[in-house]
Amino acid sequence: MYLNFLNYFRGFAIFLIVLGHSFYITNFFNLSNPVENPFFRKLFFTMTTGGTSLFVFISGFLFHHIFYSRGFNFKKFMKNKFKNVFLPYLIIITPIIFIRFPEMLTNGHIQFQDIIRLILMYLSGALLDSTWYIPFAFVLFISSPLFIRYIELKKGQIFIVLLGLFIGMLIHRPAHNLHINVFQALLYFTPAYCLGIYTSQKKEILLPYLKKYNNLLFLVWIIIGLFQVYTNRFMNMHKINMFSYNGIDFMGVQKIIVCLFFIGFFYKLQDWHIGFLEKTLSLLADYSFPIFFVHNYAILITRYFLEKYSITLNFSYLGLILFTAFICTVSMIFTKVIKLIFKKNSRLIIGG
Numbered sequence: 001m002y003l004n005f006l007n008y009f010r011g012f013a014i015f016l017i018v019l020g021h022s023f024y025i026t027n028f029f030n031l032s033n034p035v036e037n038p039f040f041r042k043l044f045f046t047m048t049t050g051g052t053s054l055f056v057f058i059s060g061f062l063f064h065h066i067f068y069s070r071g072f073n074f075k076k077f078m079k080n081k082f083k084n085v086f087l088p089y090l091i092i093i094t095p096i097i098f099i100r101f102p103e104m105l106t107n108g109h110i111q112f113q114d115i116i117r118l119i120l121m122y123l124s125g126a127l128l129d130s131t132w133y134i135p136f137a138f139v140l141f142i143s144s145p146l147f148i149r150y151i152e153l154k155k156g157q158i159f160i161v162l163l164g165l166f167i168g169m170l171i172h173r174p175a176h177n178l179h180i181n182v183f184q185a186l187l188y189f190t191p192a193y194c195l196g197i198y199t200s201q202k203k204e205i206l207l208p209y210l211k212k213y214n215n216l217l218f219l220v221w222i223i224i225g226l227f228q229v230y231t232n233r234f235m236n237m238h239k240i241n242m243f244s245y246n247g248i249d250f251m252g253v254q255k256i257i258v259c260l261f262f263i264g265f266f267y268k269l270q271d272w273h274i275g276f277l278e279k280t281l282s283l284l285a286d287y288s289f290p291i292f293f294v295h296n297y298a299i300l301i302t303r304y305f306l307e308k309y310s311i312t313l314n315f316s317y318l319g320l321i322l323f324t325a326f327i328c329t330v331s332m333i334f335t336k337v338i339k340l341i342f343k344k345n346s347r348l349i350i351g352g
Contacts (some may be wrong), residue, residue, distance in 0.1 A: 002279075003065070005207075005266040010058050011284030012262065016051035018295045018331075019324040021129045023049070025303050026315040026323050027343050035232055044317070046234035046254070047225045052133060053192045053255035054262070059140070059146075059198025059265075067144075068151055074144060081141045088351035089125070089134040092095040092293045096127045099300075124180040128296040132176060136185040140193065143186065150194055157330035161256075162189035168252040171242035184242045188252065195256060199263060210264030217261040224254045284328065291328055296332045 021031045029045050030037050037045070067077055097118065125132035150157065168188045174181035199206055210217070228234040228250050237249040269277070284291070306313065315323060339346040 001065075004270045005263070005287045006058065006065075007276065008266040008269060008281040009054070009262055009284075011281035011287050012266070012293050013051055013058060014284055014288040015324060015328060016048055016054065017130065018291065018327050019320065020049040020051055021295065021299060022320060022324050025299060025306070026313045026320050028315050028317075028320040029096060034235055039229065042229045042234050043225050046228050046251070047221070047258075050236050050251050050255050053189065053252065054259055055133070056140075056189045056192040057196040057199075057259040057263075059137070060193035061200045062196075063144070063147060063193075064151060064197045064200040068148065072144070072148060077144060078141060081138070084347055084351055085134060086138055087143075087348055088293065089131060091349050093122065093125065093127055093131050095297075096196065096300075097122065100127055120179045124182070126176055126180055129299070130292060130296060132180045132185075133292075135180070136189070139182045139186050140189075147193070147197060151197055151201065157194070161191045161194050161198065164194065165253055165256065169175040169249050170245070172237040172239045172246065172249045173251075174242070175238045175240045177240065181240075181242065187242075191252065192256060192259060195259065199260075207264070207267050210260055211268045211291045214264040214268060217257060217264060221254065221261055222240060224250060224257060228254065235247045283332070287328075287332045287335055290338075291331045293350055294331040294334050295327050298327045298334070302327070 023045065024031050028043055034042070034045075042173055052297060100118075100121075124134065125135050148158065153160075164187070171184060173188050174184040199340075225234070231250075233247065233250055235253055237247070239246050266281075288309050305311075313319075313323070335350055338350055342349060
């Protein structure tokens with residue numbers, strides 16, 4: 001069954017991900033000294049970044065709503081994911097090798113450690129801003145039998161989500177270095193995935209409540225965001241050694257509230273019939289996976305021309321949003337061109 005509210009949520013989620021990657025190029029937010037940013041910019045930053053959790057939540061929802069509900073076949077599922085997710089990843093990340101490799105050379109010469117470094121970055125997805133998600137997602141897909149067990153539990157599902165959140169608060173997200181720890185990412189994001197599954201399972205009961213108490217969820221979201229800014233823990237927390245203690249990460253908890261708020265908000269939105277907004281979100285949703293891949297290059301090319309012509313952006317809130325819309329639009333146009341050229345085979349290149 002097609003769910004409009006989930007489609008709207010997916011479109012909004014990809015917009016947030018692109019927005020999160022647009023902060024540094026628009027100079028909206030000083031990433032070199034985050035604490036010195038104005039208060040409301042720090043609040044806006046913490047409330048709009050970390051969009052990965054939203055994508056993971058939606059993936060968990062769809063895993064139950066589509067793949068489990070129609071009869072789960074692990075072999076068929078993995079074959080589909082390799083063809084439509086991992087293969088496009090291998091193709092889309094290849095061009096960046098020719099851009100990044102010369103700057104990674106030791107003293108301008110190819111050495112063994114340079115090749116190893118490149119292979120690690122290629123396999124971990126660290127060559128582009130967002131592509132680390134695909135190796136992690138593939139581990140998530142491989143773990144599907146465990147999530148089938150989770151779906152079929154008679155009790156304890158919420159406890160698993162809460163336990164996972166507690167673990168995530170301690171281990172943090174993996175550092176984006178040469179070998180991004182996909183297993184650390186799996187532990188950190190599993191609560192969002194499981195909550196997505198649970199929300200799909202109980203949607204007939206949960207959605208009316210999420211719609212009714214939507215304003216309360218928004219208030220909780222704001223309170224957590226304010227607490228993060230007040231304690232200077234308003235950014236995604238990353239660390240290399242997940243077993244070392246480096247404070248408590250509240251971003252994962254905040255994003256769980258965000259997921260519940262927006263699933264309720266868009267469930268309510270579908271009753272309002274706001275044509276332009278619904279069409280825009282649906283369009284973004286239709287192109288969400290290609291945008292996820294292509295926007296990395298759109299931002300790189302934009303930055304290249306800005307540097308070439310010595311142009312420095314200094315955008316405010318509206319400028320940041322318009323720039324994000326520009327990157328999404330460019331990504332969709334590029335996707336459309338690829339589809340026109342390669343037709344059905346375009347999914348093998350950009351996943352669209």
